[in-house]
Amino acid sequence: MYRSLRLRQRPKGKIVLLVLDGIGDITSSHSKRLTPLEAARTPQLDQLAKTSVMGRLTPVLPGITPGSGPAHLGLFGYDPLETQVARGVIEALGLNIELQPKDIAARANFCSIDTKGIITDRRAGRITSELNKILCKKLQAIEKIQETEIIIQPGTSHRFVVVFRGGNIEGPLSDSDPHIEGEPIRKIKPKSSSIKTNRAGSIVNQFYQKALLLLQEERPANGFLLRGISHTPKIPTFQERFELEAAVIATYPMYKGLAKLLGMKTLENNHSIEGQFKQYVHSFDSFDYFFIHVKGTDIAGEDGNFEQKVSVIEEVDKFLPILLNKTPQVLAITGDHSTPVFLKAHSWHPPPVLLHSQNSGSDKLSRFTEINANYGSLGIFQSKFLIRLMMANAGLYDKFGA
Amino acid sequence: MYRSLRLRQRPKGKIVLLVLDGIGDITSSHSKRLTPLEAARTPQLDQLAKTSVMGRLTPVLPGITPGSGPAHLGLFGYDPLETQVARGVIEALGLNIELQPKDIAARANFCSIDTKGIITDRRAGRITSELNKILCKKLQAIEKIQETEIIIQPGTSHRFVVVFRGGNIEGPLSDSDPHIEGEPIRKIKPKSSSIKTNRAGSIVNQFYQKALLLLQEERPANGFLLRGISHTPKIPTFQERFELEAAVIATYPMYKGLAKLLGMKTLENNHSIEGQFKQYVHSFDSFDYFFIHVKGTDIAGEDGNFEQKVSVIEEVDKFLPILLNKTPQVLAITGDHSTPVFLKAHSWHPPPVLLHSQNSGSDKLSRFTEINANYGSLGIFQSKFLIRLMMANAGLYDKFGA
Numbered sequence: 063m064y065r066s067l068r069l070r071q072r073p074k075g076k077i078v079l080l081v082l083d084g085i086g087d088i089t090s091s092h093s094k095r096l097t098p099l100e101a102a103r104t105p106q107l108d109q110l111a112k113t114s115v116m117g118r119l120t121p122v123l124p125g126i127t128p129g130s131g132p133a134h135l136g137l138f139g140y141d142p143l144e145t146q147v148a149r150g151v152i153e154a155l156g157l158n159i160e161l162q163p164k165d166i167a168a169r170a171n172f173c174s175i176d177t178k179g180i181i182t183d184r185r186a187g188r189i190t191s192e193l194n195k196i197l198c199k200k201l202q203a204i205e206k207i208q209e210t211e212i213i214i215q216p217g218t219s220h221r222f223v224v225v226f227r228g229g230n231i232e233g234p235l236s237d238s239d240p241h242i243e244g245e246p247i248r249k250i251k252p253k254s255s256s257i258k259t260n261r262a263g264s265i266v267n268q269f270y271q272k273a274l275l276l277l278q279e280e281r282p283a284n285g286f287l288l289r290g291i292s293h294t295p296k297i298p299t300f301q302e303r304f305e306l307e308a309a310v311i312a313t314y315p316m317y318k319g320l321a322k323l324l325g326m327k328t329l330e331n332n333h334s335i336e337g338q339f340k341q342y343v344h345s346f347d348s349f350d351y352f353f354i355h356v357k358g359t360d361i362a363g364e365d366g367n368f369e370q371k372v373s374v375i376e377e378v379d380k381f382l383p384i385l386l387n388k389t390p391q392v393l394a395i396t397g398d399h400s401t402p403v404f405l406k407a408h409s410w411h412p413p414p415v416l417l418h419s420q421n422s423g424s425d426k427l428s429r430f431t432e433i434n435a436n437y438g439s440l441g442i443f444q445s446k447f448l449i450r451l452m453m454a455n456a457g458l459y460d461k462f463g464a
Numbered sequence: 465m466y467r468s469l470r471l472r473q474r475p476k477g478k479i480v481l482l483v484l485d486g487i488g489d490i491t492s493s494h495s496k497r498l499t500p501l502e503a504a505r506t507p508q509l510d511q512l513a514k515t516s517v518m519g520r521l522t523p524v525l526p527g528i529t530p531g532s533g534p535a536h537l538g539l540f541g542y543d544p545l546e547t548q549v550a551r552g553v554i555e556a557l558g559l560n561i562e563l564q565p566k567d568i569a570a571r572a573n574f575c576s577i578d579t580k581g582i583i584t585d586r587r588a589g590r591i592t593s594e595l596n597k598i599l600c601k602k603l604q605a606i607e608k609i610q611e612t613e614i615i616i617q618p619g620t621s622h623r624f625v626v627v628f629r630g631g632n633i634e635g636p637l638s639d640s641d642p643h644i645e646g647e648p649i650r651k652i653k654p655k656s657s658s659i660k661t662n663r664a665g666s667i668v669n670q671f672y673q674k675a676l677l678l679l680q681e682e683r684p685a686n687g688f689l690l691r692g693i694s695h696t697p698k699i700p701t702f703q704e705r706f707e708l709e710a711a712v713i714a715t716y717p718m719y720k721g722l723a724k725l726l727g728m729k730t731l732e733n734n735h736s737i738e739g740q741f742k743q744y745v746h747s748f749d750s751f752d753y754f755f756i757h758v759k760g761t762d763i764a765g766e767d768g769n770f771e772q773k774v775s776v777i778e779e780v781d782k783f784l785p786i787l788l789n790k791t792p793q794v795l796a797i798t799g800d801h802s803t804p805v806f807l808k809a810h811s812w813h814p815p816p817v818l819l820h821s822q823n824s825g826s827d828k829l830s831r832f833t834e835i836n837a838n839y840g841s842l843g844i845f846q847s848k849f850l851i852r853l854m855m856a857n858a859g860l861y862d863k864f865g866a
Contacts, residue, residue, distance in 0.1 A: 421807060423490025424497070426835055439814065439834065441844030443526050450527030454812040461810055462524055463531035463548065 073306065073350040075391025077452050078342070079137060081353065082378060083130075084360030084401025086118075086413030086432060087371070092404055098359075098371040099414070099431045104379040106386070107395075107416075111430045115422050117440025118412035118432070119448065121399050127410045133398035134320055136445030138300060138353070145297055147323070148234060149290025154223045155319025157215045161294050166226040166233050166262055168291040172197060172283035173220075179246045179285075184239070185220045186283040197283055198222050204272050207265045224269070224288065231262035233292030238270065247285060266291065299325030300351070304449060309345060311338045312355035321353055335377050339384040346388055354385075363401030371403055392419040392455040394448060395430065412442055419455035471707050471855075472862040475752040477793025479708065479854050480744070481539060483755065484780060485532075486762030486803025488520075488815030488834060489773070495805065500761075500773040501816070501833045506781040508788070509797075509818075513832045517824050519842025520814035520834070521850065523801050529812045535800035536722055538847030540702060540755075547699055549725070550636060551692025556625045557721020559617045563696050568628040568635050568664055570693040574599060574685035575622075581648045581687075586641070587622045588685040599685055600624050606674050612667045626671070626690065633664035635694030640672065649687060668693065701727030702753070706851060711747060713740045714757035723755055737779050741786040748790055756787075765803030773805055794821040794857040796850060797832065814844055821857035 087097040094101075121128040122142050131152040132142035150167035161167060172194065174183040189197075198216040205212060209229035216222045234253040240246070250266050252259035266288070277284050300308045302325075310321035313333040322328055327349070331341040335356055342352050356378060362371035385393075397413035414435030427434040440451070453459060489499040496503075523530040523538050524545065533554045534544035552569035563569060574596065576585040591599075600618040607614060611631035618624045636655040642648070652668050654661035668690070679686050702710045704727075712723035715735045724730055729751070733743040737758055744754050758780060764773035787795075799815035816837030829836040842853070855861060 421490070421804075421811070423492075423804070423813060423834075425838065426491070426497075437838055439520065439838050439844075440526075441520070441814075441838075443844075447526035450525070451812070452527075454527040454529060459527075459529060461529050461531045463534035463544070463551070463554075 071458065073391070073456055073458060075389075075456060076346060076349070077306065077351045077392045077456055078385070078390040078394070079351070079353050079448075079452070080356070080385070080393065080395045081134075081137065082356045082359045082375070082395065082397055084363040084399060084408065085375075085397035086400025086402070086409075086411050087363070088400070088402045088404060088409075088411055088432075090404040093368050097432050098368060098375055098403065100433075101368075102372045102375040102379065104375060104429070106379045106382040107430045108428065110382075110386070110418055111416060111427055111434070113424050114416045114418040114430075115425050115440055116414060116416050116427055116430065116435040116438030118435050118442045119396055119415050119445045120412050120442060121445050125410050127408050128399050129408070130316060130398060131320060133445070134317065137396070137398055137448060138324060139304060139446055139449035140297070141446050145295070147295055147320070148292030150223065150292055151290075151294055152316065152320070153217070153221075153290070154215070154225055155323065156314070156316030157217055157223050158315040158319070159213065159215055159223065159225060161225070162227060163294055164228070164232070166231055166235075166291060166293045168224045168226075168266070168288040170222045170224050170286050170288050171220045172222070173285045173287050174282040175247065175285035181240065181243050181245060181247065181285065181287075183282060184243055184287065186285075188219045189283050191216070191218050193283065194218075194220060194222060197277070197280065200276055201273050203276060204269060207268050207272075210265045212269060220283070226262065226265060226269075229261070229265065230258055231265060232256060232258035233262060235259070235263055235266060235291040237287070237289045237291070239287035239289050247287065250288065250291065294323070297324060301325050304351075304453065306350040307348070308351040308353065309349040310353045310355065311341050312353070312357075313338070314355070314357050317355045317357075326353060336381045336384065339381050342385060343388045352390075359397070360401045363403055364406055366403050366406040368403045392417070392452045394452055396448070415440065415448065417451060417455065421455050421457065471860050473860065475708065475793070475858055475860060477791075477858060478748060478751070479753045479794045479858055480787070480792040480796070481753070481755050481854070482787070482795065482797045483536075483539065483757045484761045484777070484797065484799055485757065485759050486765040486801060486810065487777075487799035488802025488804070488811075488813050489765070490802070490804045490806060490813055490834075492806040495770055499834050500770060500777055500805065502835070503770075504774045504777040504781070506777060506832070508781045508784040509832045510830065512784075512788070512820055513818060513829055513836070515826045516818045516820040516832075517827050517842055518816060518818050518829060518832065518837040518840030520837045520844045521798060521817050521847045522814050522844060523847050527812050529810050530801050531810070532718060532800060533722060535847070536719065539798070539800055539850060540726060541706060541848055541851035542699070543848050547697070549697055549722070550694030552625065552694055553696055554718060554722070555619070555623075555692070556617070556627055557725065558716070558718035559619055559625050560717040560721070561615065561617055561625065561627060563627070563725075564629060565696055566630070566634070568633055568637075568693060568695045570626045570628075570668070570690040572624045572626050572688050572690050573622045574624070575687045575689050576684040577649065577687035583642065583645050583647060583649065583687065583689075585684065586645055586689065588687075590621045591685050593618070593620050595685070596620075596622060596624060599679070599682065602678055603675050605678060606671060609667045609670045609674075614671060622685070628664065628667060628671075631663070631667060632660055633667060634658060634660035635664060637661070637665055637668060637693040639689070639691045639693070641689035641691050649689065652690065652693065696725065699726060703727050706753075706855065708752040709750070710753040710755065711751040712755045712757065713743050714755070714759075715740070716757070716759050719757045719759075728755060738783045738786065741783050744787060745790045761799070762803045765805055766808055768805050768808040770805045794819070794854045796854055798850070817842065817850065819853060819857065823857050823859065
């Protein structure tokens, strides 16, 4: 139905989604019963809050802790249960690999195996990124399996990515990772009965045999595991779905990669919040929709660093006028999910969302915090509806029905 | 699932849905940061609020601005995405045409065309209702096309309705309106491949040719456009779905017509709020469910008239004792959608809802306003669930499961 709603006009102003990754938090005895948003000094955000509406987002469904992929797909208006991007593809995008349409990507990590091939450490003692690079270079000696090109890209610590390109192959394939130690590496199997997927299974298993031979003298990383092995999905672009010219202003490859997968244009920046906001001002005339991704809040959450999370929020607040002075028609500030400092990990807690436009109305709340967001007129709603609310605020939709 | 819930008893009291059309509003700098509900003096509503529960309604889905048709279908417990009523049918009901089951209705408006048949003004300069009547009478010279009877009914300004009755025809058909000036009137095409729909397409196109000939000497209204051409949908009646004898007390034909389409009985009244409430008292014993529709709040919103919207609310409040003294077992007060004064149009903002019964409990909120509704125990929920909540409050449902 949503797709049958037509735009009644071209956008007259700019729609801006400012994602403070992992912004949502919870109080704990460690934090004097304040969340980072509550503890931060945010005069700019406070001012904005007074003329905005608020609510909280359910990234997927209640009780689901989302990864970055599904969480962002929701914010971009895609149902994260319908539109799934394989973990291998997400990881490849995160390592800045330019995936081609029929590539199969696998998330990989080095592990330790004993003489009988039983996994003794699924992470090979978390080897250094330097050793990882050396081992990946060794594996890259395998350039091709039949018609399929092999591309290996090291990540951090024990993680890397393998891309299988060409040779008329298709995913998805099962994991080789048994997800438990004390078991052997599993044989990879096609998850569908198509000829292309069977061929892919054969190619990946052949690659495995050759690769394990190359690693057999290494210690501790004498094996590796593959997960989330699939091809790049066919997803309608953001432009196709919402008729908006979109750009991404992010600092981490994964977010740029995911946005690019949806057809958004990547805008380079100097990797500071100030620089990201300035890039928005600079590119203001060229796009309808800007996705600005701030990573620092999530890193601080994952590190369990309360002061650091407060500090990133205050930095956003400090530079917010750059963004507000080149007035967006509609601005939403939220997180893709929560990353509570106390949990040091993504969580299921609904992140707060603030929505501001001339037409938004106001919930008469004085600050943008998790608790205030509970009192807002947006309620708690699924992330996938946010884009529609933003577009409604921009006056883009006609009425539904007479 | 819902349909498998059985009534455990016949209703003992009356269920009343009081719709203040377009009641929901937003604050803006124009309104001293108050909504009309906040600004109005409403001692009766305030008293009621203290022993009621509140929430806000999503008429369709977040970010969707509904028309009156889908918005009311939701309030009556029909999913507005599943149950769609064509625009032509809604307009015909609005002009008080008694539609018969297989009628096809089209929304029509006069336009101006040049000598080559290109549309130069889609609204023919918004001709007067008087001229509209004269032109419709002229078109009514076409009484029949083959076996199909033609019924033409003028509306206001340049708008009218054409009903095609009999001759074994069926919709839906495409619009003849290109929705833009500078293009020719489009040929109408069947939207399905059925024989009946093909026949309907042929009949409507023949009507068009004859009708344009009749208008060719007219200025500026020498053409007309048809939209939303379809037959009356087959909808289970309200009585079939909810086992309630229902009546409508409305002043505008559209709301009476839509309720009638669902099998509700129309109760006439003197078109004042006081008169509507008195009609409820008068007919109290004859029905289980009363839908009372107050139009004034929406008109004031559409006109951007803050004081007028306040005044209609105060009038409802003044006469509310008439309704309350003939005590409904369950009373819900809400809007079908919001019509903010600042926007002068329907909007996507969720209207507030108040629900009162002996079993409702209380949210301990002192007034019925948008902000208070944010704090209510009903939360923000889809309109289509309201009827079930009202029936639960009336003690009509058994437990679901053991």
